[in-house]
Amino acid sequence: MTDTGSLLTALECRACCTQVDPTKPVGTCPTCGQALLATYDLSKLDASAWRKGWAGRTASLWRYRELLPVQRVASIVTLGEGLSPVLPLGEVPTATGLRVWLKDDGGLPTGSFKARGMAVAVSRARELGLDALFVPSAGNAGVALSAYGARAGLRVRVYLPERTPPPMKEGCRAYGADVVEVPGTLREAGAAARTAEAGTGAFDMSTLREPYRVEGKKTMGFxxxxxxxxxxxxxxxxxxxxxxxxxxxxxAFQELRAVGLLDREPRIYAVQPEGCAPIVRALRNGTPRAEPWADPRTIAPGLLVPSPFASERVLEAVRGSRGGGITVSDRAIVDAVRDLARRDGISASPEGAATYAALGPLVRAGAIRPGETVLLYNTGSGLPFSLAALERAVGAPDGSDARPRE
Ligand SMILES: Cc1ncc(COP(=O)(O)O)c(C=O)c1O
Ligand SMILES: [Zn+2]
Known part of the structure; x- marks a missing residue:
């Protein structure tokens, strides 16, 4: 029986319509191998009472627990994640005429939005009796799993690309996780992890190969x-x-619409670096899935994902919101890290700063129009990064390889 009030009913594969019992640990669809997504009995939710109740509840993402999968309060593994601030940026020089806000997940436990997904997924893993977890990660997901795993008393092994920023590697180790360094990108780390862990009984916490991390990330929308x-x-x-x-x-926006709380959802724009943009390319080409990106390169580790798993679902989400995609150069990302820090006092990860860099290109492309309100999502803190090292990696601003400043 649930005492969280969770309305979870099943796990469902959108590709082949298989329904799976959610009371046992499961990764991907047993029929076709694609991502499983949670379903909830929304007819049982008194939406206006639910919404009114949030303010009186704990100041964390667990205030939305009816639409999260965890069944028992005792299963919850928390470090106080969620409710990150939304900050006005005022006039942004590259995109005048817009009202720009930034939601800043850099201050969440372990320094990134990955805390949201791991808090929910580790809680659910504990609830379902798992005791050993592993994840291939660009850094932040590994740190988050290490921390929540430590708090839950579960064993954690993290597979990181060799070039992951050292503070993230050290972060995982500090929480007591085993760290395995793998040459290459997240793709190689994922392949190494799945080969090494086969038959060990450890559970794969890779995003969307595990059904509950995405539920935690839903709380960004709530x-x-x-x-x-x-x-x-x-x-x-x-x-x-x-x-x-x-x-x-x-x-999140779809669920809010389904229960009658929302009638218009924001258009969602995916930002990717020029050197690794499989999702944006698929959006431009109108294809249902992203093809692997050859020779991926970028200074933003979390965006170095050359072949995203479940790209069909991601593309459906962008298209369903009537949004789109845009690419930015690494040079523009580093400029944005610096500008957000110096102009606004915001420590943004390169990934989060890419959204600031995208504003000008989105306006020039006609995707965002003057007078509109825009929310940038800073997914992580800039503190694990050295601005000087990022600058060196992309060349001097007025060097020959520099792109014109806006
Ligand atoms: C700071 C940061 N932002 C964004 C991302 C991309 O995440 P998503 O899987 O939601 O596209 C990552 C992933 O590692 C990340 O660490
Ligand atoms: Zn399936």
Whole structure:
């Protein structure tokens, strides 16, 4: 029996319509191998009472627990994640005439939005009796799993690309996780992890190969609605690697619509670096899935995802919101990290800063129009990064390889 009030009913594969019992640990669809997504009995939710109740509840993402999968309060593993601030940026020089806000997940436990997904997924893993977890990660997901795993008393192994920022590697180790360094990108780390862990009984917490991380990320959408309902942004700009965050927000808006709390959802724009943009390319080409990106390169580790799993679902989410995609150069990303820090006092990860860099290109492309309200999502703190090292990696601003400043 549930005492969280969770209305979880099943796990469902959108590709082949298989329904799976959610009371046992399961990864991907047993029929076709694609992502499983949670379903809830929304008819049992008294939506206006639910919404009125949020303010009186705990100041964390667990205030939305009816539409999260965890069944028992005792299963919840929390470090106080959620309810990150929404900050006005004022006039942004590259995109005059817009009202720009930034939601800042850099201050969440472990320094990124990955805390949301891991809090929910580790809680559910504990509830379902798992005791050993592993994840291939660009850094932040590994740190988050290490921390929540430690808090839950579960064993954690993290597979990181060799070039992951050292503070993230050290972060995982500090929480007591085993760290395995793998040459290459997240793709190689994922392949190494799945080979090494086969038959060990450890559970794969890779995003969308595990059904509950995306449920935690849904809370980004619930919070945007709670914090900005009276002036919900026209557009939401999100740094996209695997695309789980974007899919989670879209799911939140769909659920809010289904229960009658929302009638218009923000258009979602996926931002990717020029050197690794499989989702944006698929959006431009109108294809149902993203093809692997050859020779991926970018200074934003979380966006170095050359072949996102479940790209079909991510593309459906962007298209369903009537949004789109845009690419930005690494040079523009580093400029944005610096400008957000110096102009606004915001420490943004390169991934989060990519959304600031995307504003000008989105306006020039006619995707966002003067007078509109835009929310940028900063998914992580800039503190694990050295600005000087990022600058060196992309060349001097006025060097020969520099792009014109806006
Ligand atoms: C800071 C940061 N932003 C964005 C992303 C991309 O995440 P998503 O899978 O939601 O596209 C990552 C993934 O590692 C990340 O660490
Ligand atoms: Zn299936």
């Amino acid at each position: 919070e945007i609605f709670e914090q900005l309902a009276d002036e919900l942004p026209d557009a939401l700009v999100y740094p996209t690697g695997g695309g789980t965050g974007l899919l989670g927000m879209h799911r």
